[in-house]
Amino acid sequence: MYGILKLLSLLRPATTVVWNSNMYYNEIVGELIEGLVDIYLADLKVGSERCAQTILGSWDYLEVTKKNIIRASTHGRVIVRHVILPGHTECCLKPVLHWLSEELPGGEVSLRDNYFPPAEARYSPMVYLSRKEFENALHLAGKLRLNLVK
Secondary structure, X not given: OHHHHHHHHHOOOOOOOEEEEOOOOOHHHHHHHOOOOOEEEEEOOOOOHHHHHHHHOOOOXXXXXXXXXXXXXXXXXXXXXXXXXXXXXXXXXXXXXXXXXXXXXXXXXXXXOOOOOOOOOOOOOOOOOOHHHHHHHHHHHHHOOOEEOO
């Protein structure tokens, strides 16, 4: 982390800095990068505590990630990416989209249809996302008036 901060401090002001992050980091990281980052490319992987625990092995994923996304939105442009998990519409997709529409109205959202099933995974979906699931996700995002970006 020290090396990244040192590099960021050396950049010229005209340089646009993009922080590509899973947003699952300690509060001190958010404090340290404040003012150094212009665009936060943030991942929001799941929408339920159950999925965070089983798929990601994290008991505080949503709390930490959402807090960091909100914090980032007060300091720069935020683009939230959500890779749509097959079979996770009710537990993940809908809660993520509703949260984004409530907490980041007008924020930029990138819905990703490029989920790739891992070779060995106990709890991750083992199938690809269907075209219908992706179309339904786009429809819901439109209903919620989310600002979709690629």
